[in-house]
Amino acid sequence: MSDSPVTNIVFGGLGGQGVLKASDILADAAVRAGFDVKKSELHGMSQRGGSVSSDVRFGARVFSPMVPAGEADFLVILTPDQVEPNRHVLREGGGLILPDAVSADLLLNRKSLNVALLGVLSRQLPIAEEHWLAALRANLAEKLHDANVQAFNLGRASGKGVSSVAPTGMKIAQPFKAG
């Protein structure tokens, strides 16, 4: 195995849910934090409501832009029916972040769910808050800024956190370790 640890995150959802935007923000924050970052995505069918997924990998040095199956540290899913098609990417003990990790009614703007889930994810990653906030500002429209910061903070403060899941889908009742 490579001696330089890489953190692997996969985002999954349907077209229009902000999967690619979420992965852009994470990748931007990781660049600001000084990591080598690679992000891959398959787009083109996303506007026609098809499945969309995006990988973000960061560390001292990243080679392949795609997270190998079974090596994702985190899987962030924006709609429950997209869990099964993506589950195989998670490593044993990897963290699954589902839409119910935040209370969506508390969002100023429901479309910020993707950013709220980034907030949940942010608690687990070695990226300082300032980089996240700078990435939000750089990647989202000015007029949506306040709603998105609110969503991010909601997720970051969320107590529900991340489920630790084995590839078979059994929840493991143990505290999650980052990285």
Next chain:
Amino acid sequence: MSQTERLLLSGDEAIALAARHAGIALGAGYPGTPSTEILEEFARLGGRAQWSPNEKVALEVAIGAAFAGARALATMKHVGLNVAADPLFTVAYTGVTGALVVVSADDPGLASSQNEQDNRRYAVAAGLPMIEPADSQQAYDFFLAAIELSERWHIPVLYRITTRVCHSKTIVVPRSPAVAAPAPHYERDVRSRVMIPAHARPAHRRLREKLVEIAAWNETSPLNQETPGNARLGLITSGIAFMHAREAAPDARVLQLGVTHPLPLAKIARFVASVERCVVLEEGDPYLADALRAVGLAVESKPEMFRFGELNVNRVRRILAGNTSPEPAPQPGKPPQLCEGCAHRAVFEILHQLDCIVSGDIGCYTLGVLPPFNAMDTCVCMGASIGVGLGLRHTLPPEQARRVVSVIGDSTFVHSGITGLVEMVYNPPSTGHVVIILDNSTTAMTGHQEHPGTGRSLEHKPTNKLVFEDLARALGIRRVHVVEPRPGSPELERLISECLASGELCLIIARRPCILIAKQLREYEKCATACEPVQA
């Protein structure tokens, strides 16, 4: 610009940035995933970018610019190079005065294409140097190198990239802008540029001489890099496979080839001799493996099952382990479908109800093949809908021939449907024919680009507009109808039925703008009157 500036760019964006820094005077292309963003980004950065009706015209325009002494760029996806192949083969003979880079963005694994052809073969067939970057930093650096190579030998360069390099975002540290591009200026060179046999015969010999020189240069080119490692395992690789290889086998010695035609065979032979086991890792066709074996090098290559689809780290691990057990089937995600409220839906519902034999084409509307419409019988390549429909009409028994309809989008029609319409008029089937142009005022599937039928340029500025109904009438087609496809309205169904029953040559233009760009279209209309260009 700071030397330590770190940008996170896709391969396409990196190429666009390099094109600006290299002083590319003109970029021409036709939209095609995964190449589309190159010209869009190039325009956004202030470069001169144009959509051509199709890739052949785009390459010809770029060739003209290169004959004028400028640095020129043509971009397309892999199947697009098929359309541009005619000028490609002969511009290898003519050479260029300035510089010409032809980007072929391939799609191994068919993320969004009708085949996964491996365009590295074109470099061999046409006799062109070929360069393959493995990430965005290389996409940037190697593009600058491609311009240098093109200018030094006055030869077009095939710049071959794949979906994962085009669309993955990786860090790029740009360089200071390169040497300023030469000013275009016409210098007559009839013997080089007019390819009558008397000129083409010596041109071919000159081409082969250039390739020999380039091969010699390539033996020491910095674009081919060796990563030190354990002599037990050596990997020879190019493109994105290099990245997967470095991760799958971090201790191996790796030779990454950046210039993959003509190959640096002496360098490769030394590498093979330096390791105990040598494996060639490449996506798609066994192009490298075959070339190395042809000169007697003892290299392993991937089992046949790995030529289908793209590679990734796990597949490379399998190749190295000789694991040919069945791979896990990919979990199907939710497939794309026509948007709710898409104008195409009404058309396909009617064609299905009327039990038509639908010869289809490439665009969003290809999704008419899927449930619930199940309204497409064939789709081969850009513009094929009309020719294939006519072939069916000419040969099927009349009661079946009368059910044949050709369906084509507006951008596809301009691309390669016009000649199909000419064919229809020139060789009319005895039962007539019905062609439906689905005109949604955009090139939709690739991200809503303009085309000659929209009346707006790549940058959405007003320009001359191709009016399909006028063109059709000029061809002598008597039944030309323009109709707005609205769900539940009986007008369209009546029209299609009448045309089918008429036994004549009919063109129906089903015109309604794509719902996804309704807002932008209103802005463009406002602009057209106010003369103030607006970026979408």
